[in-house]
Amino acid sequence: MKHVSRLLIVFALLSEAQAQDVKSNIAYADPAQERQVLDVYSPRNAKGLPVVFWIHGGGWQTGDKTSVQIKPQAFMDHGFVFVSTNYRLLPNVDMATIVRDVAKSIRWVHDHIAESGGDPERIFVMGHSAGAQLAALICTDDRYLKAEGLSLAITKGCVPVDGDTYDVPAIIETAETRRRVHDQPQAKYGHREKFGNDPAKHRDLSAVTHVAKDKGIPPFLILHVADHPDTSAQAQRLASVLKNAGVPAKVFSAQESNHNKLNADLGLPNDPATKALFEFVGEALKK
Numbered sequence: 001m002k003h004v005s006r007l008l009i010v011f012a013l014l015s016e017a018q019a020q021d022v023k024s025n026i027a028y029a030d031p032a033q034e035r036q037v038l039d040v041y042s043p044r045n046a047k048g049l050p051v052v053f054w055i056h057g058g059g060w061q062t063g064d065k066t067s068v069q070i071k072p073q074a075f076m077d078h079g080f081v082f083v084s085t086n087y088r089l090l091p092n093v094d095m096a097t098i099v100r101d102v103a104k105s106i107r108w109v110h111d112h113i114a115e116s117g118g119d120p121e122r123i124f125v126m127g128h129s130a131g132a133q134l135a136a137l138i139c140t141d142d143r144y145l146k147a148e149g150l151s152l153a154i155t156k157g158c159v160p161v162d163g164d165t166y167d168v169p170a171i172i173e174t175a176e177t178r179r180r181v182h183d184q185p186q187a188k189y190g191h192r193e194k195f196g197n198d199p200a201k202h203r204d205l206s207a208v209t210h211v212a213k214d215k216g217i218p219p220f221l222i223l224h225v226a227d228h229p230d231t232s233a234q235a236q237r238l239a240s241v242l243k244n245a246g247v248p249a250k251v252f253s254a255q256e257s258n259h260n261k262l263n264a265d266l267g268l269p270n271d272p273a274t275k276a277l278f279e280f281v282g283e284a285l286k287k
Contacts (some may be wrong), residue, residue: 007121020044023116028085028108028190029101029184038085038105039065041072046117050124050156050285053109054084057129057263060098060194061090074267078278081118083109087134095195095205099144102134107148124157124281126216128263132163136207136238140217152216157284159277161266162259164230166238168195168202171230209262221246221280223273225262226253252276 021042029036043049052075053262056063065084070284072082087101093196120143127135138144139158145151166170172191179186203209211217222240224235235251254262254273265271 009032015140017153019044020073021116022072026108028105029211033088035086035088036101037065038083038108040113040116040118041076041080041082041084042118043081044075044118048114048119049079049117049185050122050199051081051082051109051113051120052124052126053106054082055102055125055127055131055134056084056086057127057131058089059170060130063089063130069264070267074274078281078283080124081113081116083113083118090194095201099134099137099205099229100147102138103144103148103150106145107150108156110150110154117222121154122156122285124159125155126159126161127163128161128164128198129259131163132160133165133205133207134222136160136163136166136208137205139220140207141204141210141217142215152218154221156287157218157221157281159221159223159280161226162225162231162262164234165191165195165205166234168205168206170233170237171197172202174230186284208238211241211247213245216247217242217247217281219284220250221277222249222251223262223277224251224253225257225259228259231259242280250276250280 017203021044023040025037026036026040035120054071055067056065056067068084085102085105089099096187107238111121125135125139133156139152141156142152168191174192176186195205222233222235222239239251241248252273262273266274266277268274
């Protein structure tokens with residue numbers, strides 16, 4: 001019965017979402033490649049609302065902006081405009097190009113979101129898994145936004161969800177050591193290869209490398225699965241570096257969850273991570 005009730009809630013929310021204003025497949029580059037598009041969900045008659053900018057996961061190789069479950073409706077119900085972006089994928093482009101795509105997408109949002117009732121100066125950057133790495137990096141390494149004529153000042157908060165690559169060298173060492181001591185073959189296309197197989201690139205694409213005082217880095221809420229050793233360790237690592245730099249950072253450990261469930265449940269009534277999320281954005285908007 002619990003499962004049925006949960007499905008009914010989801011279907012009800014999705015039905016309501018269809019009654020909202022949705023603009024799909026908006027190109028954010030000129031000329032735009034096929035995946036350089038985003039979707040905008042906004043409440044009817046929205047004006048000056050804060051914006052959630054969502055980055056999907058999929059190992060930087062797969063995934064799509066439409067995989068947002070009930071998040072758009074949940075955020076609209078709380079007075080937000082919701083944006084979900086696509087970006088080009090490995091191996092067609094390299095990791096730095098992916099990050100630049102995300103920054104270019106944020107630039108489009110900053111320039112045009114007022115047309116959909118959003119406030120371009122109050123953007124929350126969020127993402128799951130690979131999207132968590134991209135969200136954290138965009139909000140700490142300000143070079144990507146600066147290249148688009150923007151600054152971290154437009155970001156009100158960052159919520160990376162169950163990422164394992166805020167410190168890329170650490171996850172490479174962890175994963176490769178684990179395989180080695182268990183006499184397992186190393187991955188043919190693991191984090192080492194995805195991030196460029198160059199230690200300098202690994203450091204440069206790690207959010208922890210770029211955290212520093214007085215850069216305008218927004219507050220962070222880092223969500224992770226409690227019994228996932230890699231994402232738990234990476235969440236604590238990022239939070240520690242942020243706190244040492246004087247950046248407000250909270251960590252929420254989701255109990256009785258997993259990598260996909262934590263993401264899918266965001267927005268559900270009575271979901272503990274969702275409660276922590278809306279408390280976080282509420283506090284950030286007061287500042």
